[in-house]
Amino acid sequence: MPYRRLPNTDSARVRAMKSALAMCKKLDRRSLAFSMVTLQKLEFFLPRFEMAISNQRKALASQAAKNKKFTELGRKARLYISHFIQVLNFSIIRGELKPEVREFYGIDIKDKAVPSLINDSDVLKWGEQVIKGEQERTMRGGNPIYSPSIALVRVNYENFKQASNFQKTLQNNTHRFSESVAQLRKEADKIILHIWNEVEESFSGYSDDLRRERCQEYGLVYVYRKGERERLQKKKEAEKDTMKLPFASAVEEENQVTR
Numbered sequence: 001m002p003y004r005r006l007p008n009t010d011s012a013r014v015r016a017m018k019s020a021l022a023m024c025k026k027l028d029r030r031s032l033a034f035s036m037v038t039l040q041k042l043e044f045f046l047p048r049f050e051m052a053i054s055n056q057r058k059a060l061a062s063q064a065a066k067n068k069k070f071t072e073l074g075r076k077a078r079l080y081i082s083h084f085i086q087v088l089n090f091s092i093i094r095g096e097l098k099p100e101v102r103e104f105y106g107i108d109i110k111d112k113a114v115p116s117l118i119n120d121s122d123v124l125k126w127g128e129q130v131i132k133g134e135q136e137r138t139m140r141g142g143n144p145i146y147s148p149s150i151a152l153v154r155v156n157y158e159n160f161k162q163a164s165n166f167q168k169t170l171q172n173n174t175h176r177f178s179e180s181v182a183q184l185r186k187e188a189d190k191i192i193l194h195i196w197n198e199v200e201e202s203f204s205g206y207s208d209d210l211r212r213e214r215c216q217e218y219g220l221v222y223v224y225r226k227g228e229r230e231r232l233q234k235k236k237e238a239e240k241d242t243m244k245l246p247f248a249s250a251v252e253e254e255n256q257v258t259r
Contacts, residue, residue, distance in 0.1 A: 002212070002222040004200075006192060010053050010181065013188045017046050019219025020195050033202035033218060034195050041191055049184050056177040063170040070163045077160035078117045080153045081127050084134075085114050087145055101142065105133035120164055127157035196220050 007013045021042055023032055032039065088105070089112055091097040099109045106129040107115070117123050134150040144150065199218045203211045212222050 002224045004196065005221050005223045006189065006196070007221070010185065013185070013192060014046070014050060014053070016192050016219045016221075017042055017049075017188070017195075019217075020199075021046065023218055033214070034198035038191070038194055038198060042195065045184075045187060045191055049181075049188055052177065052181045052184050056174070056181050059170065059174040059177045063167070063174050066163075066167060066170060070167050073156070073160045073163045074120060074123060077123050077127060077156045080148050080156045081123065081130055082114050082117060083148055084130055084145065084150070084153050085126075087147060089114075091145065097142075101137060104137040105130050123157075124161060124164065127153070127161070131157060 007016045020034065021039075024039070029036065029039065085105070085107075088097070088102070092099055092101070102109050102111065106126075115122070115126055117126060131150060131154050134145065134153075138144050195218070196215075199215050199220060200211070203214045206214060212220075216222065
């Protein structure tokens with residue numbers, strides 16, 4: 001026999017609750033297959049659940065829309081910070097600056113490599129150190145590094161820093177709304193389960209096929225196991241064929257005479 005399958009997505013949960021609620025427009029409330037107490041819970045809960053889902057989706061959409069710009073600002077910030085440190089190292093190689101100046105930027109004197117800028121936190125860390133180090137070095141009489149200048153590094157770093165803070169706000173909003181939906185989702189499952197149990201109980205005296213038909217009007221979903229639908233169809237066809245056989249008619253006539 002087919003088994004009942006509860007919704008496992010938010011859209012399916014909303015659809016299940018709306019199907020049950022829609023029966024209020026078709027029937028008198030006192031004629032519903034689930035209780036008035038359950039109906040009141042449903043009417044109070046569904047708008048809250050839909051609003052929470054809407055807020056979550058809007059937050060995700062906003063985060064995704066801003067992510068492309070954020071990624072581009074990160075790329076440019078990495079580029080300028082990396083190039084600045086490369087020019088610093090070239091100046092040291094040419095003898096224009098002493099290796100000791102690396103300490104201004106938080107870099108080891110012997111370290112000739114560009115630090116890792118893979119993570120956003122690395123970009124924020126090294127951008128701040130490079131800007132601070134160049135400012136301190138030039139204040140002590142050192143010649144500014146150009147191509148790129150620290151001014152260009154600062155502009156791109158600040159743009160990325162601002163975007164990073166905004167992106168964190170969007171992520172926090174998304175997380176908060178997702179947590180809200182997750183909490184309401186548990187309550188939604190309880191309400192749906194309660195409705196479905198009450199509906200099935202109301203139609204428990206019906207035949208299996210008619211019971212499922214009535215329950216499905218309230219949004220209940222039944223799923224056939226693999227090959228089960230085909231087996232039931234063949235069984236029904238076999239029963240129909242049996243009723244058409246000559247001996248079946250003779251048996252029926254004999255039963256009528258006996259009566």
